[in-house]
Amino acid sequence: MNRFENMDTFIRVVETGSISAAADALGIAKSAVSRRLKELEAHLDAELFHRTTRRMNLTETGRAFYHQSVRILADVLEAELAASQAHGTLKGSLKVAVPSSFGVMHLGPAINDFLQQHPQIEFDLDFNDRQVDLMLEGFDLAIRIANLPDSSLIARRIAPIQHVFCASPGYLEKHGAPQSPEDLLDHRCLVYNLLQDYAHWTLIDRNNQERKIKIHPRIKASAGEFLRDAAVHSQGIVYLPTFIVYREIETGALVPVLRDMRAKRIDAYAIYPHTRHLSLRVRAFVDFLVQRFAGIPYWDTCLENQPQNHDVHSASQDR
Secondary structure, eight states, X not given: OOHHHHHHHHHHHHHHSSHHHHHHHHTSOHHXXXXXXXXXXXXXXXXOEEEOSSOEEEOXXXXXXXXXXXXXXXXXXXXXXXXXXXTOOOOEEEEEEEOHHHIIIIIHHHHHHHHHHOTTEEEEEEEOOSOOOTTTTTOSEEEEEEOOOOXXXXXXXXXXXXXXXXXXXXXXXXXXXXXXXXXXXXXXXEEETTSSOTXXXXXXXXXXXXXXXXXXXXXXXSOHHHHHHHHHTTSOEEEEEHXXXXXXXXXXXXXXXXXXXXXXXXXXXXXXXXXXXXXXXXXXXXXXXXXXXXXXXXXXXXXXXXXXSOOSSOTTSOO
């Protein structure tokens, strides 16, 4: 039994949707495809497909084996290229899960530049804020913005993530600027509703003490860009990462408030399972991101020339 040949045939069946289509793609007889699948299932002692008269659906075992097979064969190709070419040209696919806002705004340009250096790499990107199962869903790595208590993952820090309170000049002219976290209860707040407790903001004060502040959400949304734009249109005070609001702060469309308060520190990480062989292309991409975002991120420079507090009106004004 040729193990790699059978794995490649299995992948073709999955991706083309049938034994007939896989046979056409491979230029072999349907009987040869069927034989290879039977050999593979016998070798694994597992059923890879639910077979019906109309279609073949992957079993859970088959789905996991498909993702693993794709990665294995890509790694074999990469190893052959590295051995046969002195310059070690990177080739193959990278399946990466990325957070929506950070991915579009900051990883998108980085990936474009990476592809300029490595034009034979192919990307399969999932822009989503959900937690993914890297192994089960076949991801090479994920970018996450969080504290990472999961010891089953290997994480490499890419960049620090800082949050800021801000509102439009028009909102602050009308409603006043909060002078303390407790003043937020009297303000319209725009909140990210994927948080477990979006009725409270947990902050660290100037004495390094954690404080949980109750708020009244005026708008709840799962998109940081939407909340940013709502704040620009004077709908309330928003508490977002600087990487989402830095341009608006630079132009004055949003003004930071409560500058002596901060969030618990979180970072952006590249993560992958500890059982996952770190291929050359994954390592090269992670190294590229670490180098690109080294030091103070460009999106945090928006705060350097901002006053510590905004004093348009006091927070005690009628609202």
